[in-house]
Amino acid sequence: MHFLFRSSFILSSLLCAPLMAMKAPEKSSTVSQLQKLFATTQLIHTAKGCIDELKWNPEGTLLAATSFSNNPFILDPKDNSVVPIPIEDGKTVRHLAWNKSGKRLAFANDSQKILIFDVTQKVFTHSIANTKHNTFHASTVAWSPTEENVLACCGHKGFVQKYLIAEDEIGAKPLSPPVLISDPAKWSVGAENFVGFGDGFGYSTRCDWRGEHLAMAYRYGAFFATQENAIGMISHANNNNTECSRAIACHPQKNIIACAFDFRDDHPDRRPRIVLCTPDGKRASTIATQNLTRPFFIPDLSFSHDGTLLAAAYANCVVIFDGNTLENLHTHELGNTTECSTAQWHPTKNQLAFSDAGKLFITQELEAN
Numbered sequence: 001m002h003f004l005f006r007s008s009f010i011l012s013s014l015l016c017a018p019l020m021a022m023k024a025p026e027k028s029s030t031v032s033q034l035q036k037l038f039a040t041t042q043l044i045h046t047a048k049g050c051i052d053e054l055k056w057n058p059e060g061t062l063l064a065a066t067s068f069s070n071n072p073f074i075l076d077p078k079d080n081s082v083v084p085i086p087i088e089d090g091k092t093v094r095h096l097a098w099n100k101s102g103k104r105l106a107f108a109n110d111s112q113k114i115l116i117f118d119v120t121q122k123v124f125t126h127s128i129a130n131t132k133h134n135t136f137h138a139s140t141v142a143w144s145p146t147e148e149n150v151l152a153c154c155g156h157k158g159f160v161q162k163y164l165i166a167e168d169e170i171g172a173k174p175l176s177p178p179v180l181i182s183d184p185a186k187w188s189v190g191a192e193n194f195v196g197f198g199d200g201f202g203y204s205t206r207c208d209w210r211g212e213h214l215a216m217a218y219r220y221g222a223f224f225a226t227q228e229n230a231i232g233m234i235s236h237a238n239n240n241n242t243e244c245s246r247a248i249a250c251h252p253q254k255n256i257i258a259c260a261f262d263f264r265d266d267h268p269d270r271r272p273r274i275v276l277c278t279p280d281g282k283r284a285s286t287i288a289t290q291n292l293t294r295p296f297f298i299p300d301l302s303f304s305h306d307g308t309l310l311a312a313a314y315a316n317c318v319v320i321f322d323g324n325t326l327e328n329l330h331t332h333e334l335g336n337t338t339e340c341s342t343a344q345w346h347p348t349k350n351q352l353a354f355s356d357a358g359k360l361f362i363t364q365e366l367e368a369n
Contacts, residue, residue, distance in 0.1 A: 027329070033366060034320050034330035037352065040364035041332075044080045047073070051355040052094050054300075054342040057102040062119075063353055064105055065342075065360065066093045072107060074119070077353075077362055085117060094138035095206075100148050108138040114153055114172075116165055126165055128153075128172045137203035140217075145210050150175065154204040154216050160225060179229045181218070206300070210250035213279050215257045217248040222259045224279045232282040234259050234275065249301040249310070251323070252347075255279060256287065258310055258323075260298035272298050274312065276326055290326035292319070304345040311352060313341040318354050335359075 049068040056063055063075045072093045074083045087093055091109040098105055104125075105117040116126035137156050144150035151163050151172075158181030163172040181201055202219030209215070214225040215234075222234040222245035234245075234257065247260040255278055262272040272292050277284040292298070296315035303310055303323055310321040318341070320330045334341065334356040343354040350366040 031329055037350065037363050037366045038332045041361050043359055044077060044362050045075055045082060045360040047358040047360065050357045051342055051360060053096055054344050054353060054355055055096055055098055056344055056347050056353065057098045058100065058347060059102055060347045060349065064096050064098065066096050067358065068092060072096060075360070083122070095140045097141040097143050099143040100145065106141040106143065106151055108141050110138050112139065112155070114139065114141060126172055128163065140204040140207040142207045142209035142214060152207065152209055152214050154207045156203050158201045158218060160216070176229065179225060179231060181223055181231055205246050206248050208248055208250045210252065211255060213250065213257065215248045215250050217245040217259065219244060221245060222248060222261070224257060224284065230282060232279055232284055234277055234284045246297045246299055247301040249303055251303055251307045252305060253307050257284070258301050258303065260301055260312065262297040271295055274298065274321070274326055288326040290321060290328065300342040302344045304350065305348050309345070311343040311345055313343040313354060318343045
């Protein structure tokens with residue numbers, strides 16, 4: 001009997017060994033490829049202020065960026081030419097989004113205005129004022145992935161509004177009553193809030209709209225909205241009062257959302273966490289989590305074009321994770337700054353654009369083996 005058990009164990013070991021050996025080279029190859037990718041990094045532009053948000057157009061031919069204390073701009077990576085976009089009221093533009101065709105850009109500034117910019121004509125065509133809340137925090141914006149002229153705006157205190165912004169009309173038509181993530185009647189008493197701030201879920205930090213869901217990161221929570229405007233919450237910690245969300249991204253092909261959480265400044269453990277989840281009704285089922293070691297927040301997340309990789313701008317580095325398991329594959333160190341940074345994968349190929357404060361970098365395309 002002992003002999004049979006030992007023989008079975010040896011046979012099992014021999015069968016498992018090749019499987020383990022097959023997995024190791026696959027990861028090693030990916031890590032090697034990522035090292036080669038970052039080795040091609042080039043500095044292509046230096047902005048006057050820290051770059052807040054960075055987005056490729058759908059074709060991957062242009063980059064648009066918002067810059068702290070400076071005008072937003074569009075950059076052509078072919079020749080590194082830059083087109084500045086002056087904002088008349090002088091307010092800082094925080095967030096931006098390309099529409100489905102790449103012909104229009106939506107900008108959100110600190111005066112709670114949404115500005116629509118025609119990329120071809122290089123003019124602003126619409127200005128939408130948010131009169132619901134008086135705050136200096138800009139809304140986040142995301143265009144519909146299927147409708148050319150439908151825009152979602154995620155504003156202060158969990159106020160979400162979708163607009164139809166037709167090219168041949170002056171104004172913006174609200175498509176439905178606004179969606180409220182939390183009950184405004186309870187804001188003043190602190191119920192459903194974080195330590196009684198009386199501020200709902202605070203200001204919006206990032207949003208992304210792909211497939212069936214609009215994903216939203218707020219200062220004190222992360223959420224998703226369905227096409228029917230049903231709201232679901234994304235969470236990982238048992239006590240939501242400790243969670244702050246800064247960045248969020250939707251998988252390009254699957255019903256998966258990546259969300260970055262960190263803790264409030266007064267929490268003893270300020271290390272951030274990334275969560276992969278699948279929205280289902282009003283809940284989100286966690287697929288994988290990854291805790292990071294440095295006590296800084298994650299301002300930006302981006303899936304690669306096929307969803308196999310996830311880039312996170314974090315502290316003074318860019319970290320690349322496995323897009324399915326969140327395994328840490330590679331860390332690219334930046335300068336000594338801890339100012340805001342961004343990281344965005346190209347929409348159709350393995351190429352990465354990222355920033356370190358006001359410096360904008362881009363890698364060459366990584367050729368497949």
